[in-house]
Amino acid sequence: MAQPAYPSVLQWWTRVEKRLYGDSGETPGGSVRARASIIVLYDGYENIEALWKALLQCRTPHIQVAWKSPDSGEMRLLAESYVAIPEKLFFLKSLQTSLQRVGVLVERAQKRLDAASSVRDFPVIRPEVRPARLSALTSAWFALRHLGRKVLNQPAKLLIQRGHWVLAYRRADAPAEARAESNVDGDESRNWVTLPGMTSQFHADPFLWRGKNGDYHLFFESLPYDTNRGTISHIAFDPATQSWQETPRVVLDKSYHLSYPFLFEHEGDVFMIPETCGNRTIEMYRAASFPTEWVLHKVIMRDVVAADTTLHHDGKTWWMFTSMTEDGGSNWDELSIFHSDSPFGEWTPHPMNPVVSDCRLARMAGNLFKDGQNRLIRPAQNCEREYGAALTFREITELTTTTYAERTVSIRNPPRGHQGLHTWNAVGGITVIDLKTQLRKWNPWRGAMRRA
Structure with a gap:
């Protein structure tokens, strides 16, 4: 009809x-x-x-x-x-x-x-x-909103860099994994410390790694505005002085966009699966010399547009969570999972794929983790208002090769004064996130760390 x-x-x-x-x-x-x-x-x-x-x-x-x-x-x-x-x-x-x-x-x-x-x-x-x-009034009001935003956006583009992402961290007495039930609103939002950034690029998608000697390593996306193509950077943290290195170093750079550097260890080696949807692949890299030298280990999938791929091993089965697009549209709103006996083997799609089709709940926002109640928690992006607007923590209540179920545990909004929050990772007593802000072009943000 x-x-x-x-x-x-x-x-x-x-x-x-x-x-x-x-x-x-x-x-x-x-x-x-x-x-x-x-x-x-x-x-x-x-x-x-x-x-x-x-x-x-x-x-x-x-x-x-x-x-x-x-x-x-x-x-x-x-x-x-x-x-x-x-x-x-x-x-x-x-x-x-x-x-x-x-x-x-x-x-x-x-x-x-x-x-x-x-x-x-x-x-x-x-x-x-x-x-x-x-009603005609609904259509007319939409037209006025559009035209008003179009007029206001012209001077705003000259004065403000919108969508500028920065990294932040905080230390906690208890493991951050046990804090999934609480919110970031209120007094707690003032505990985040932002890392030194640059006006020429944004930093996002932080993943924290703790080495065998106890040192912390932070891997994240760096996106220079002049190229609009992400690379993977690294910075180290000294627990003794509780300070980060001053200058991040690019450790993985390709001719296509990279982001979301998911990390895992297997049989003594450290591996990274960065987002490579610009190359229509899911790629896995091995640390030839950790943390600065990475070599391509395997192309997991080809001819796919997959974002924010995250692995989880339950002790027996390897699970891969990733957001794929079927129709050339957005990959913000659907989540598919696959399973395998090995992270290097063939991946079998779940019969319920996509297991989530909801822009408020689908796209991955960091490592899965067990909380203080031993629940398996999946951090997810809430992209309803806009991309990366907030986080939703989902408890996975059922995960088998034929069934899948989850429920919302809590929602975390960005700290006061910021417009977005879309990655959450924690190791030991340190939690890292990224925050979306607006950068005043006439007053560049300088290096010293400051409170969010």
Whole structure:
């Protein structure tokens, strides 16, 4: 069935967007082929006006694909997603992203239905009874917000470097792994100490490593603004003086973007899996001379767009958590897992992949760890407001080769005065994070450490 026509105000605004930014390639009149018994719900409504309304209100759309009984009208949930919308004030781009995900979800739902023994294997959902209504005022207010932001952004670009990431750490009397239940809001937010940074580049994705001699090593992404291509840098920490080296050193640099330097040890060697989605690979490096010399050990996967790959060994099975994109869209909102008998072996995809499809919960934000209650905790990025806005700690309650389940333990917002927090790692009594801030271009940030 073809989609209904836009209301008059929304028709005007889509013409404005196309005039300002060119044809986005969106297909508002398109439809997705599916079985007659499979329907799509937008925020619980069957009519697509609910999707338009969510996008115009800059909300995260909740898309569900369900089986609907032709006799009773009962609905069973087959697939769903809280879709990441990177540019919320661009309606056509946001709509295109949402419709692409609809196509993926319908295909995913049909495969799950074919593989199921009975439709009763899926949970019952109850949609909204009345159709969603979109008012002209919603469209007009969206247009005003967009144009106002466009006007204000021009001087802001000259005065402020937005999205400038810095690293911070703190020491704690108790292991930081036991602190997953608490929040960073309030007085605790003043305990973070930022590391020396540069105005010419940002630092993010910190991973902490403790050597056999007790020394701490910090690996992280360095991204110079002039190249916009990340490299992996290293800095050492002296526990005796409680101070970091003054100048970080680049230890891994490729012709493509690198970030998120996940580290693990196996059979006496230290390995790194940096994000290499710009090369459409998942690559593993071995420390030829720790911590400064790294050589390619294995390409785990090819022809994939995978972000923030993280391994976990439960004593028997190796698990790989990674965010992949199927439709060329954002990889902020889906998490897939794989398992293997060895970190160097073949990886088998989990039958429930993606195990999470939610921009608030999906993308990895650091090492899995056991908390003070011996729960297995997965730090996840909350990208609902924007990329890297906050953290969500998820307890993994079920992890087998056929099943997966998790629940939220706590949410951590960035400390006061910062706009983002998207990586959390801890070793011993030291916890490291990254923080998003705004850098005043006329007042460069200098080297001495200061309180966040």
